[in-house]
Amino acid sequence: MENVSDLEQFLADTWHDIANLVRESAVYVDHAATECLHWHTGGRMYSFLKDAGAVSVYELAMYNFRYVKVQNCKKAVIISTSTNPAFYQRTVKMIMEKNAFDCCTIVTAAHPTVLSYEDTVPLEDRVDYIKLKRDVRSWMRSNQQSQDCLVTILFRPIFISPIDDGLFVTPPFADLLSPLNSELVKNSECAVDHLVSLFNSLFTYLNMKEDIYSMGKFSEYVAEKLEILPAAVNRRNNLAGAKKKGVSLIFVDRALDLCTPTSNNTESLLAKILCTLPHLPHHCNDVAINMSPLFCGSQELVEVPGCLASNDKSLMNILITKKQKEVLIAMNKMLIDIFATKENLKSKLATRISARSLEKLVNKFKDIDNLHAITESSKKLQVVLGIIQALTSEKTSQLDLLISLEKLVLQNIAVSRDSTSVLGQFSNIIRTREKRGLDTDNILALLMHIYALAGTEIQFSPQQEQQLKEAIADAVFEDIAKLNENPVSNKMSVYQQTLLLFGVADAQSRKETSAKVAEHIMNVLHEVAQQRAFLHDYTSLMSKSSSQEIVQRVSILQQLLTDIFHPDRYEIPDLHQKSPSLLSAGFNLFSKGRVKHYPCDNDWVIIYIIGGVTPEEVREAKEIISLFNPNCQVTIAGSRLLNPLDIVDKFLLSSMDY
Structure with a gap:
C-alpha cells in the first residue's frame, strides 16, 4: 500500500x-x-x-x-x-x-x-x-x-477527496464531463488545463513519472494536455534515467458507458444510500444523515446532520464492497461491541439482521447517560443511521420497481434484438407512471439506461420512437401543469426546477414547450446510443458466458480492467497511450492505439473516469483486481460519486435550451 x-x-x-x-x-x-x-x-x-x-x-x-x-x-x-x-x-x-x-x-x-x-x-x-x-x-x-x-x-494543490484506500474523487471538477458531442470539447479547456496542472503537482510531489493512457475522445484531449504541459515535460525530463517510481494514469470518458451509472440494480449499499438520502448542502459525494434518533423523538430533527466521511476507511470499504446481508451483520456486531466496551450493556447477537433490528439497537443509545461514550462512537453511529435510513426510505419501493424494469429491459433487448418492443412498453409505463409510483426523472434515467445499453447494436423502430416521444411530451405537459398549481416545494427535484425555468403558464405555451423538451430528450438519447460507435472491442455492454446463462450487463470499466490484468496481456486497441517522445510519436502513426508499455508495468495504476464513478463500478473493479491479484496497486478515481439522477441532470437536463 x-x-x-x-x-x-x-x-x-x-x-x-x-x-x-x-x-x-x-x-x-x-x-x-x-x-x-x-x-x-x-x-x-x-x-x-x-x-x-x-x-x-x-x-x-x-x-x-x-x-x-x-x-x-x-x-x-x-x-x-x-x-x-x-x-x-x-x-x-x-x-x-x-x-x-x-x-x-x-x-x-x-x-x-x-x-x-x-x-x-x-x-x-x-x-x-x-x-x-x-x-x-x-x-x-x-x-x-x-x-x-x-x-x-x-x-496549494487542493483537489483530492479520499473515499477509501482504493478510491478518490476530485470535488473542484465535479461538473467536468466528457461531452456527448465532440464539438463541445473546447468548452472545457480551462477546466482541463486546471485538472492536468494539479495532476502534475501531485506527480511532482510524489517524484513520479507517468505513462498516460486514454479511452474516449475527450479523454484523449485531456491526456494530450497533460503530455505537452511544459511543467510536466520538464519534470519527466529531469526524472529520465533516474531511479524512479512509475504510475499509469488512464483517463476514461464517462459518456462511453452511461448504462452503468443509470442502473439502480446494484449490490453496493453505498449506491443505495446515494440514491435515497439527500446530499450534504454543497457536497456532491456525501449525504446528510438525520441524527435525531440518537437524541430525541423521531418527529424532531437535529439541525446538524451526520455524514459518511470517516477517518476509518474500512467503513466506506464495507459500504462499497460487501453485500447488504454482510453489511448488516458487520454493523450489528459493531454496535454490540460499542455497548460491550462503553456501558457493559448485554445484547445477544441476532441470527437475522434487518434495518429494523439495527434501529432497535441504536435506540438503546438513548438510555446511555454518558455523552462521551456516544461522542467517541459517533462516526460509527452516523454510518449505521445512514444505512437504516436508506433501507427504510419511502423511495425503496420505487427503486425495487426500477430494478425489476431494468432486468426486464436487459432480457428483452438481448432476446428480441431489433424486434424488441421495449420502447412500446415504456411508452405505456410513462403514461401510467403515477399509478406505478414512478417519478418522471427516474423514468428519464431508465430511458438513458436503455439507449446506452442498446448502443449501435440495437435499432429501435421509428414508430416506437415516435410513440415514445409523444408519451414524453404528454408527461412533461402534465408535470408543468402540476408545478404551476403547486410551485413551492422544499424537496423539488432538478427535473422540476428545470421545468419551472421555462416559465410557461398557458396551455398553448405548455404544449409547445413539452414538444420541444421531448424533442431534446430524444436527440440526447440518440447521442447516448452513438457514444461507443468508434470503439473496436468495447461496443457492447452485454455479456453471455454460455447459452444456458442469462445475459448480464458488463460495464466498460469491468471490460477494461479484465483486459489490462489478464496474464495473456492482450492488445487493447481502444486504449491509446500518449507518446513520450517525437521518435515514438512517429512510430505511433503506424501502430495507432497499440499499447507499447502495458499499464500494469508500473507499480501504480490510476483509472480516472471523467464525469464521475459509481460505487458499484468500484465494487466490481475491486472484485476483478482481487481475482487477478496484479503486482501493482490500483486506484479508481473520478470527478465525483454518481447516482442515476446525476446523469439525467448533467447529460440531459443541463443541456436544455430555455
Whole structure:
C-alpha cells in the first residue's frame, strides 16, 4: 500500500501546511475545498481549522458576506479552488471591503499558469499573482486608515477527496464531463488545463513519472494536455534515467458507458444510500444523515446532520464492497461491541439482521447517560443511521420497481434484438407512471439506461420512437401543469426546477414547450446510443458466458480492467497511450492505439473516469483486481460519486435550451 500511503502523505502535508497559516485568522473556504478537507478529516473540517487556531470559519460564497463583519480580527485566510477571475474580483473584494483586515493570505488551487486573472495583464505579472496582490491590497486599504497591508498568495494543490484506500474523487471538477458531442470539447479547456496542472503537482510531489493512457475522445484531449504541459515535460525530463517510481494514469470518458451509472440494480449499499438520502448542502459525494434518533423523538430533527466521511476507511470499504446481508451483520456486531466496551450493556447477537433490528439497537443509545461514550462512537453511529435510513426510505419501493424494469429491459433487448418492443412498453409505463409510483426523472434515467445499453447494436423502430416521444411530451405537459398549481416545494427535484425555468403558464405555451423538451430528450438519447460507435472491442455492454446463462450487463470499466490484468496481456486497441517522445510519436502513426508499455508495468495504476464513478463500478473493479491479484496497486478515481439522477441532470437536463 506504499502508493496509497504516499497519496495520504501528500494530502496530510498540503493541509498541514494550510493549517499553519490560519492561526488568529478569519477563514473563508469555498465549497470544493470544503469537500476535500471534509473527507480528509473524516467529516471534522470545522474542528480541524478551529484546532489550528482559526478565529472563525465561513462558507466562501457571495450571498454569505453582504452583512458579515468579523469582530476583533485583523487577519483573513481565503482557501479557494477557483480559476475564475470574476470570483476574486467580486467575492474577495466584498470580503475585504466589509472588514478591516490588515493581513490577507489567499491559498489557491489555481496555479499562476491557469489563473488568467486578466488577458491584458503581462505574463510576468500573472505568474507571480502580482496583479491580484495589487488589487487585494487596494480593496483592503479602502476600508482602513493604515496603508500597510500584507497580501500573500500561495498555490496549494487542493483537489483530492479520499473515499477509501482504493478510491478518490476530485470535488473542484465535479461538473467536468466528457461531452456527448465532440464539438463541445473546447468548452472545457480551462477546466482541463486546471485538472492536468494539479495532476502534475501531485506527480511532482510524489517524484513520479507517468505513462498516460486514454479511452474516449475527450479523454484523449485531456491526456494530450497533460503530455505537452511544459511543467510536466520538464519534470519527466529531469526524472529520465533516474531511479524512479512509475504510475499509469488512464483517463476514461464517462459518456462511453452511461448504462452503468443509470442502473439502480446494484449490490453496493453505498449506491443505495446515494440514491435515497439527500446530499450534504454543497457536497456532491456525501449525504446528510438525520441524527435525531440518537437524541430525541423521531418527529424532531437535529439541525446538524451526520455524514459518511470517516477517518476509518474500512467503513466506506464495507459500504462499497460487501453485500447488504454482510453489511448488516458487520454493523450489528459493531454496535454490540460499542455497548460491550462503553456501558457493559448485554445484547445477544441476532441470527437475522434487518434495518429494523439495527434501529432497535441504536435506540438503546438513548438510555446511555454518558455523552462521551456516544461522542467517541459517533462516526460509527452516523454510518449505521445512514444505512437504516436508506433501507427504510419511502423511495425503496420505487427503486425495487426500477430494478425489476431494468432486468426486464436487459432480457428483452438481448432476446428480441431489433424486434424488441421495449420502447412500446415504456411508452405505456410513462403514461401510467403515477399509478406505478414512478417519478418522471427516474423514468428519464431508465430511458438513458436503455439507449446506452442498446448502443449501435440495437435499432429501435421509428414508430416506437415516435410513440415514445409523444408519451414524453404528454408527461412533461402534465408535470408543468402540476408545478404551476403547486410551485413551492422544499424537496423539488432538478427535473422540476428545470421545468419551472421555462416559465410557461398557458396551455398553448405548455404544449409547445413539452414538444420541444421531448424533442431534446430524444436527440440526447440518440447521442447516448452513438457514444461507443468508434470503439473496436468495447461496443457492447452485454455479456453471455454460455447459452444456458442469462445475459448480464458488463460495464466498460469491468471490460477494461479484465483486459489490462489478464496474464495473456492482450492488445487493447481502444486504449491509446500518449507518446513520450517525437521518435515514438512517429512510430505511433503506424501502430495507432497499440499499447507499447502495458499499464500494469508500473507499480501504480490510476483509472480516472471523467464525469464521475459509481460505487458499484468500484465494487466490481475491486472484485476483478482481487481475482487477478496484479503486482501493482490500483486506484479508481473520478470527478465525483454518481447516482442515476446525476446523469439525467448533467447529460440531459443541463443541456436544455430555455
